[in-house]
Amino acid sequence: xxxxxxxxxxxxxxxxxxxxxxxxxxxxxxxxxxxxxxxxxxxxxxxxxxxxxxxxxxxxxxxxxxxxxxxxxxxxxxxxxxxxxxxxxxxxxxxxxxxxxxxxxxxxxxxxxxxxxxxxxxxxxxxxxxxxxxxxxxxxxxxxxxxxxxxxxxxxxxxxxxxxxxxxxxxxxxxxxxxxxxxxxxxxxxxxxxxxxxxxxxxxxxxxxxxxxxxxxxxxxxxxxxxxxxxxxxxxxxxxxxxxxxxxxxxxxxxxxxxxxxxxxxxxxxxxxxxxxxxxxxxxxxxxxxxxxxxxxxxxxxxxxxxxxxxxxxxxxxxxxxxxxxxxxxxxxxxxxxxxxxxxxxxxxxxxxxxxxxxxxxxxxxxxxxxxxxxxxxxxxxxxxxxxxxxxxxxxxxxxxxxxxxxxxxxxxxxxxxxxxxxxxxxxxxxxxxx
Numbered sequence: 001x002x003x004x005x006x007x008x009x010x011x012x013x014x015x016x017x018x019x020x021x022x023x024x025x026x027x028x029x030x031x032x033x034x035x036x037x038x039x040x041x042x043x044x045x046x047x048x049x050x051x052x053x054x055x056x057x058x059x060x061x062x063x064x065x066x067x068x069x070x071x072x073x074x075x076x077x078x079x080x081x082x083x084x085x086x087x088x089x090x091x092x093x094x095x096x097x098x099x100x101x102x103x104x105x106x107x108x109x110x111x112x113x114x115x116x117x118x119x120x121x122x123x124x125x126x127x128x129x130x131x132x133x134x135x136x137x138x139x140x141x142x143x144x145x146x147x148x149x150x151x152x153x154x155x156x157x158x159x160x161x162x163x164x165x166x167x168x169x170x171x172x173x174x175x176x177x178x179x180x181x182x183x184x185x186x187x188x189x190x191x192x193x194x195x196x197x198x199x200x201x202x203x204x205x206x207x208x209x210x211x212x213x214x215x216x217x218x219x220x221x222x223x224x225x226x227x228x229x230x231x232x233x234x235x236x237x238x239x240x241x242x243x244x245x246x247x248x249x250x251x252x253x254x255x256x257x258x259x260x261x262x263x264x265x266x267x268x269x270x271x272x273x274x275x276x277x278x279x280x281x282x283x284x285x286x287x288x289x290x291x292x293x294x295x296x297x298x299x300x301x302x303x304x305x306x307x308x309x310x311x312x313x314x315x316x317x318x319x320x321x322x323x324x325x326x327x328x329x330x331x332x333x334x335x336x337x338x339x340x341x342x343x344x345x346x347x348x349x350x351x352x353x354x355x356x357x358x359x360x361x362x363x364x365x366x367x368x369x370x371x372x373x374x375x376x377x378x379x380x381x382x383x384x385x386x387x388x389x390x391x392x393x394x395x396x397x398x399x400x401x402x403x404x405x406x407x408x409x410x411x412x413x414x415x416x417x418x419x420x421x422x423x424x425x426x427x428x429x430x431x432x433x434x435x
Contacts, residue, residue, distance in 0.1 A: 007372070011038055013034045013037060013038065014037060014038055015037050015042065016034075018037055018042060019033045019034045019036075019037045020033070022036065022037065022041075022044070022047055025044060025047075026047060026048075026051060036050065050235075050239065053239050053240040053243045053244075054240065055215075055217075055240060055244055057237065057240055058215075058237045058240050058241065059193070059194055059195060059237055061206035061207065061209050061210045062210070063191065063192060063193045063194065064184050064185070064186060064188075064191070064193050064203070064206055065183060065184060065185055065188035065190075065191040065193070066182035066183050066184050066188075067182075067184055067206070067207065067210050068210075069181070069182040070143075070166045070168070070181075070182035070184050070207060070210075071207065071210045071211050073141065073164060073166055073181055073182060074105070074110070074141070074143065074166065074211060075108075075211070077110070077140065077141045078105075078108060078109060078110045078111075081111055082111065082140035082141055083111050083112075083113070083138045083139050083140050083141075084105060084110050084111060084112045084113075084139070084140070084141045084142075084143060085112070085113055085114065085115055085134050085139040085141070085142055085143070086098050086101045086102055086105070086112065086113070086114040086115070086142075086143050086144075086145060087114075087115055087117070087126060087130075087131075087134075087142050087143070087144045087145070087147070087148070088114060088115065088116040088117075088144075088145050088146060088147070088293075088297070089116065089117070089124065089125075089145070089146040089147045089200065089288075089293075090116055090117060090118070090119050090124075090287070090288025090293035091146075091229070091230075091284075091285055091288055091293075092225060092226060092229035092230070092280075092281040092284040092285050092296075093146050093199050093200045093201055093226040093227075093229055093230035094116065094145065094146040094147065094200060094226075094288075094293070095116065095226075095284050095287070095288075095293055095296035095297055095300065096201040096222040096223070096225050096226030096229075096284075096300065097145035097146040097168075097199075097200040097201040097203075097204040097226060098114050098116060098145055098146075098204075098297045099222050099296075099297050099300040099301050100145075100201055100204045100205055100208055100219050100222050100223065100226075101114075101143060101145050101168075101204045101207065101208060102114050102297065102301055103208075103219060103222075103301055104207075104208035104211055104212060104216065104219070105143075105211075107212060108211060108212065114294070114297055115130065115134060115294070116288075116292075116293040116294045116296070116297060117130055118292065118293075119288050119289065119293075119357075119358055120357065120358070124147065125147040125148065125150055125151050125154075126142075126144065126147065126148060126151025126153075126154030126155060126165075126178075127154055128153055128154045128157045130154075131154045131157055131158050131163075132157065135158065135161050135163055139163060140163060141163065141164050141165075141166065142158060142163065142164070142165040142166065143165075143166045143168065143207075144165065144166070144167045144168060144169065145168050145169075145200055145201075145203075145204045146168075146169065146170070146171075146199075146200025146201070146203075146204070146226075147169055147171070147200070148165070148167035148168065148169045148178070148180065148183075149167060149169045149171055149172075149173055149174065149177065149178065149183065149185060150171070150174050150178075151165075151167070151178055152174075152176060152177075152178040152179075155167075155178040155179060155180050156178070156179060159179060164180075164181040165178070165180045165181055166180065166181055166182045166184070167180045167182065167183045167184065167185075168184045168185075168200070168203045168204055168207050169183070169184075169185055169200065169203065170185065170186060170187075170198050170199055170200050170202070170203050171200075172416070173185065173187065173188070173189070184203060184206070184207055185203070186198045186202075186203060194236075195236045195237050195238075197232050197233040197235070197236070197238060198227075198232070198237075198238065199226050199227045199230040199232045199238075200226065200230065201222060201223050201225075201226030201227060201230075202223060202226070202227060202232070202237075202238065202241060205219060205220075205223050205241070217244070217248070218248075218253075220241060220244050220245040220248050221245050221248040221249045221253070221254060221257065222245075222254075222300060223241050223242075223245050224241065224242045224244075224245025224246050224248075224249060224273075224276065225245070225249075225276055225280060225281065225284070227241060227242050227245075228242060228273050228276045228277055228281065229276065229277070229280075229281035229284070229285070234273075242273065246271065246272060246273065249261075249268075249271050249276075250268060250269050250270070250271050252268045252269075254300065255302060255303060255304070255305050255308035256298075256299035256300055256301070256302050256308040256311055256312060257280075257299075257300065258308070259308045259309050259311075259312035259313075260280065260283060260299065260312040260315060260316070261275075261279075261280065262312075263312055263313065263316040264279040264280060264283065264316070265279075266279050266280070282319060282322075283315050283316060283318075283319040284296050284315070286315070286318045286319040286321075286322040287315060287318060288358070289322055289356075289358035289359055289362075290318045290321055290322050290325075290356075290358060290359075291318055295311060295314060295315065296315070298311060299311040299312065299315060322358075322359060325356050325359050326359045326362050326363060326366070329352070329355050329356065329359065329360070329363050329377075330363050330366045330367070332352060332355075333350050333352065333363055333366075333367055333377055334366070334367060334370060336350050336352070337350055337367050337370070337371055337373075337375070338371070345373070345433070346373060346374075347373055347374045347375070347376075347397075347402075347433075348367065348371065348373050348374070348375040348376065349375075349376045349378070349429055349432055349433040350367065350375065350376065350377050350378070351377075351378040351379070351380050351387050351389075351426070351429055352378075352379060352380065353379065353380050353382060354379070355377075355378075355379035355389075356379070357379050357388055357389065360377045360378065360379065360389040360390045361377075361390035361392065361419070361421075363377045364376065364377040364389070364390050364391055364392040365392045367392075368392045368393070368394060372394060373394070374391065374392070374393040374394055374397050374399050374402075375391060375392055376389060376390070376391035376420075376422065376432070377389050377390060377391070378422070378423075378429075380426045385425055385426045385427070386411060386423055386424070386425060386426070387423065387424055387425070387426045387428075387429055388422070388423035389421075389422065389423075390419070390420065390421050390422070391403075391415070391419065391420040391421075391422060392418065392419055393417060393418045393419070397417075398417040399415070399417060399418065399419070399420050400415050400416050400417050400420055401417065402435065403420060403422065403432070403435065405435065406431065406432070406435040409424055409425075409428040409431055409432065410422055410423065410424045410428075411423045411424055411425070
């Protein structure tokens with residue numbers, strides 16, 4: 001018998017009579033009807049919408065903040081023949097966001113290219129050095145996808161060089177927003193967009209829709225991948241986008257995805273959200289963790305069957321490398337996590353040398369699953385003596401706040417209550433563990 005590593009909580013049914021009524025009306029099992037009621041689906045109308053998503057219930061993009069301004073600036077750039085650079089992100093949501101925006105801009109005849117920053121040399125989000133190189137190579141308008149709301153310095157740099165930046169993002173809004181030409185965000189203060197849980201690709205899709213002036217159903221397969229990979233709430237319009245995106249994925253119309261699905265050993269005609277979460281998204285994420293995520297955009301947008309086969313093989317090979325690296329580091333880190341000197345620690349700070357920084361978040365998650373302890377896993381650079389890595393937490397422990405009180409000992413730090421990224425001098429590791 002396997003011992004559970006999770007603290008299961010089974011809630012009481014809030015309205016048992018209503019649950020029974022909905023169970024009978026929709027021919028549901030007791031478990032499903034109880035879950036629906038506990039999650040707030042307490043009328044026939046809301047249950048019907050949840051069980052049978054309709055594409056007509058997806059919200060129009062016009063309520064998004066700055067959407068008109070963003071589209072007008074993009075169209076002006078196209079009319080003037082300006083070079084547009086889509087500035088993306090290296091995870092699956094960022095790769096699909098970049099692909100959606102790239103396909104949309106190519107469709108309307110834009111002079112467009114894309115740039116997905118490197119996790120190790122560029123870091124996350126707008127970067128002054130990257131922006132500088134791209135401006136020197138002719139960029140006259142940046143459109144960020146799945147990033148940008150925290151890119152104050154790089155956007156200020158672009159403005160100083162006469163280059164506008166249109167931000168499309170979904171991440172937490174900082175206290176001081178960048179001086180971008182437009183910021184398209186579903187939770188922008190003072191706006192009334194009805195659903196704030198879109199992922200980056202969901203926001204990019206809405207901009208593409210407004211730009212094309214018609215619903216771009218052909219992009220829904222990419223939207224489904226990004227939404228599922230980013231673990232957004234599968235409710236409201238996200239549920240609709242994913243439902244119809246899955247149907248499109250099952251048709252195998254995109255050459256690169258078709259080949260990747262084949263290599264993943266997934267039945268394409270029955271492809272579902274589990275396949276994406278555990279087979280497709282990890283392969284796309286492996287690109288940014290191990291190599292160059294720009295390959296992912298090419299994979300998702302190529303129309304060349306031969307190139308699709310080649311790219312899919314490269315992606316699959318990198319994922320195999322990623323799996324081995326994760327397994328090796330996890331074994332070593334788990335030995336440290338369960339050593340005598342860590343048994344009394346309620347939180348874990350685990351540091352090693354020669355560990356691949358691109359996978360330390362995965363390793364931290366594995367340690368949390370095994371120990372049920374909030375965990376930081378860091379690699380120590382022998383030359384700089386900087387320890388850099390990622391942390392993952394458990395429900396009820398705010399990892400970000402616990403470190404934020406001593407952020408002065410860090411050289412970089414960010415994240416939220418469940419996940420953080422951090423770097424600091426290795427001689428501060430004991431102080432970090434004490435904190």
